[in-house]
Each structure stands twice: as C-alpha cells, then as structure tokens.
Amino acid sequence: MASRYIQIYFYKNLQCAYLSMARQVVVIQEHAAQLDTFLWIHHISSLKAVHFLTDVDGQDSGVFPSHRSLACISYSVHLFMKDSRTRYLLEVNNEFEFEIGAGAVRNQLESCATQLSVNQSACFVDQLSDRDLSLAAAGELSLDLSKISRDSCVLEFSVKVLQVTEPLEDRMEKALFNPALSKQRVEFAVRHINQLHATTLVDFGCGSGSLLDSLLEHPTTLEKIVGVDISRKGLTRAGKSLHQKLSKKLLLQTSVPTAVLYHGSVTDFDSRLYGFDIGSCLEVIEHVEEDQASLFGNVVLSSFCPAVLIVSTPNYEYNPILQRSALPNKEEEQEENAGPCKFRNHDHKFEWTRSQFQRWATGLAASHDYTVEFSGVGCSSDEPGYASQIAVFRRMARDQGESSPNEDDSHQPYEVLWEWPNASIPSH
Numbered sequence: 001m002a003s004r005y006i007q008i009y010f011y012k013n014l015q016c017a018y019l020s021m022a023r024q025v026v027v028i029q030e031h032a033a034q035l036d037t038f039l040w041i042h043h044i045s046s047l048k049a050v051h052f053l054t055d056v057d058g059q060d061s062g063v064f065p066s067h068r069s070l071a072c073i074s075y076s077v078h079l080f081m082k083d084s085r086t087r088y089l090l091e092v093n094n095e096f097e098f099e100i101g102a103g104a105v106r107n108q109l110e111s112c113a114t115q116l117s118v119n120q121s122a123c124f125v126d127q128l129s130d131r132d133l134s135l136a137a138a139g140e141l142s143l144d145l146s147k148i149s150r151d152s153c154v155l156e157f158s159v160k161v162l163q164v165t166e167p168l169e170d171r172m173e174k175a176l177f178n179p180a181l182s183k184q185r186v187e188f189a190v191r192h193i194n195q196l197h198a199t200t201l202v203d204f205g206c207g208s209g210s211l212l213d214s215l216l217e218h219p220t221t222l223e224k225i226v227g228v229d230i231s232r233k234g235l236t237r238a239g240k241s242l243h244q245k246l247s248k249k250l251l252l253q254t255s256v257p258t259a260v261l262y263h264g265s266v267t268d269f270d271s272r273l274y275g276f277d278i279g280s281c282l283e284v285i286e287h288v289e290e291d292q293a294s295l296f297g298n299v300v301l302s303s304f305c306p307a308v309l310i311v312s313t314p315n316y317e318y319n320p321i322l323q324r325s326a327l328p329n330k331e332e333e334q335e336e337n338a339g340p341c342k343f344r345n346h347d348h349k350f351e352w353t354r355s356q357f358q359r360w361a362t363g364l365a366a367s368h369d370y371t372v373e374f375s376g377v378g379c380s381s382d383e384p385g386y387a388s389q390i391a392v393f394r395r396m397a398r399d400q401g402e403s404s405p406n407e408d409d410s411h412q413p414y415e416v417l418w419e420w421p422n423a424s425i426p427s428h
Contacts, residue, residue: 053112055158058120064237065114066208067101068167068345073113078156080125087156090135095162101347112159114233121160128155169344173387176325177378181388184377185282185312186214188390193220196308198277202226204266204300205284209238212259216245226273228262228414235261239418246420258421264414267295269303271410279306283388286313286348293350294360301368301393309393311361314344315376316351317384354385361391369396 065071076092098104100114108126116122128150166174173181189211193201198221203211206227215225229235239261249256264270266281279300285293300309319341343351352360358374365372370393376386 053115053122053124056116056120056122058117058160061117061119063118063164064116065100065161065164066167066237067234068169068347069100070097070165070167071100071113071161072097072163072165073159073161075109075157075159078158079153080156081153083152090155109157109159111233112157113161114237116159116161118161118164121158123156123158126155126157128153167345172322172325172344173378176322177387181378182210183214185388185390186211186218188312188375188377189278189280189282189310190215190218190220192308192310192392193222193278196277197221198308199223200226200276201278201280202228202273202276202304202306204228204279204281204296205287206234206238206261207231207284208234209241209261211280211282212238213241213245216242216249216257222257224258224260226260226262226276228264228266228270228273230263230265232263232417235263235417242418242420256420259419260416261418262414263417267292267299268411268413269299270412270414272412272414273304276304276306277308279304279309280311282310282312283314285311286345286351289349294364297360297364298367301364301370305395307395309370310390311393312376312388312390313357314348314351315357315385315387315389316341316343316353318378318387319344319351321384322387352389354389357389357391361393365393369398370394371396 073096074094075096077090079088079090080086081088098110100110106126108124112122112124130150132155165171170180170182177184179187192198193215201215201222201224203209203226206212206229209227212225212227215222227235227238229238242259242261246256246259262270262273266284281296281300285296288296297311300306322344323342354374361372361374364370372394373392374389375392376389378387
C-alpha cells in the first residue's frame, strides 16, 4: 500500500541491492524520487542514535542488519498527544526495504533497526519536526495545526526486523568463491599469526568485529586481541559478539585471550597499541579517501610499529568477473559490458589496480623501514590477479637502543569501550 508519508531522498550514485541476486543494482540519480513519509531523513550528515528502545520482543537470532545490507522491516507510526494521552495511527507498512547506511530513512529508525536481530521488535519515541507535524495535519486525521504544538506530542514508532540480505558485494563474492573471500582473508591472517607465533593482534577499523570474532574460532597463538574503530555502533555489536564467544570458551575451559575494543580514529596514534606482533586492516582503506589511506599507512608504520601489518583491499581489475557472476542472463551481461566497470560497493571511495596498490604499499614500506610482500585470496596468480589483494609489511630490525614510547607520558586518545575480562555485555 502506498503511503502519503513516505519521503526518501536518493543521492547521486546510490546503489540499492534488492533481495534477489537476479535483480540488478539500481543506480538512482540525485533527486530521482521524492515521496512523503515519516521515515524521512532529517539530517543525513549527523546520525543520531536511539538511546532507549522499549518493549523489545523476540529471541536474538544473531542476524543483524549491518552496513550496506538490505533490511526488510514492518513498522507503524503513531502520533501520541501528551495531554489527552491519545494515540492516532499515522502510518503502517507491513514490508519495507532499505539499505543500511545509504541515508534512505530517518536516522532514528535505522539506528533502531540495526540494534535488532531478525524477528525481533521494539518501540521508540521521537520528537516531532515541523515537517512531521505538517504531514500529520495533511493526512486523513485532518488535525487542526493551530491547536497542536510540537511540545504537546511525540511520534511513537513500532519496528520489527523481518529479513536481512547481505550486501551485494558479499553475495557476488560468495557466488564465485568457496569458501567466501571473507573467510579466505581470515584464514590468510590465521596462517601468518601462527607462523609468527604472534601473541598480540590489533585490528585497525574492526567495525562490528567480524575478524576478531572469526579468529576465536581458530586455534592460534594469540593471547591478546584488540579492535579500533570510529563507530560506536559497530564496536557495541563487536563487544556483544565477542562477549558471547569468549564466555562459551571460558565455560569449555579452553584458552581465552584478553580482548579490548577502543573507540577512536586509526589515524590517531595511541601508545597502548605500540609494537604489537600483528596489525590487520582488511577491506577498510577503500572506505576512506586516498589521502586518508596514505595517512593511515604512515601513522601505523611510523608510530604503531607492528612487527607485521596485513592490509587487504579489492583488486579493481577483478571486478568484471565478479559483476558478471551476479548477472542472471546474457542480455544483462552485454548491457553491463557497455558501461565502465563499477566499484564493488557504492561506499568505496576508490578501488585500486594491482599496480596502484603495489605503488602505494612499496612507497610506505621504503619510508618506514619495512619490507613488503604481495599476495591475495580469490583465484590464482593468472590475470587479472587475486580478487582481494594483500600486502604484508614486515618491520626490519631496529637499533637495540630504540625503546617504545613512555605510556605514562604519551598521548592516549582512545576510549576503552569494552574489555575482557571484567567485561559486561555492551548496552545500546
């Protein structure tokens, strides 16, 4: 059913991945569609978190909407009059799909959805904007605007997550690779951890902790794992997942590493993470501008100084193969070949060819007394190379007199968001 209240802003080059892989990526140009809704996004530049969810119902299925995934939800919106304690139904939708992180819906609703797993539901309250009030007054209720103020009422949302579909990039990779590229990257890291007999690892740009979580499923020499990310929401998700997995390992009386999650920017140095055995940064740098990727490389190799740094990023030359694997018929393949090769994800700021990646990594290594080797996962060494290209930086021998920064005097900008042991399950 079409809604009077839907208004979704579509931005230039926004790609929406639909549930079936058979459906093409839809690229919607700037201002291509504008409809009216209470899902309207107020400020795309400032994500406001939902601090309080009420009436949370349903078991945790472990399947949460994540960045770039397609969430299918049902929802209802009521206008609640504080004085009379009366509720008016403004909008209801039994099936609504949107891409997480694309700016397609109001921020508070997306924040709510990402805190729920499939088949869970919850409610939250939001303040009215002038726009919301105008939409309510223009609806079937025919409310008299002159008798209503924003302070006298609120919007009540009820949301249920029905289904979550993986990002198109992940589905393309899974269609072509077994095991999936994400799993192959983890296995690559595990091999290097055990070969080095590494006891400490820091994951730069850990997001929701997929690598750290996966490492706990493999036998390794690690005694301490650390994640750093700028997203509190992602770190909260990571803390929950790690807490559950580490608790199970503790019950089984298996070896349990210590773990810490820090909130902060990977381009800011924090002396607590100096000199780790291994640093990892898997499929992260392409999500920032190229100058920030270079800044990250310089900060990590000059200040954090891990013994080994593993960096992976998509190989742009492999994209035609991946994209052909996602097209259901030859006609669509011909249409795809007629245009330029797209990035694997609309959130990617760049994707490098092998020569571009090697030039970037070689320059960093030479500037900071590291060696670098190139490898990858996904197919063989034949053209066009690996689907996911990897650089392994190794720190060269340092002078014996060189010491680590004094932790008492040095800069420690990171905030500890969660740690194990002495950890509780992170709250929303």
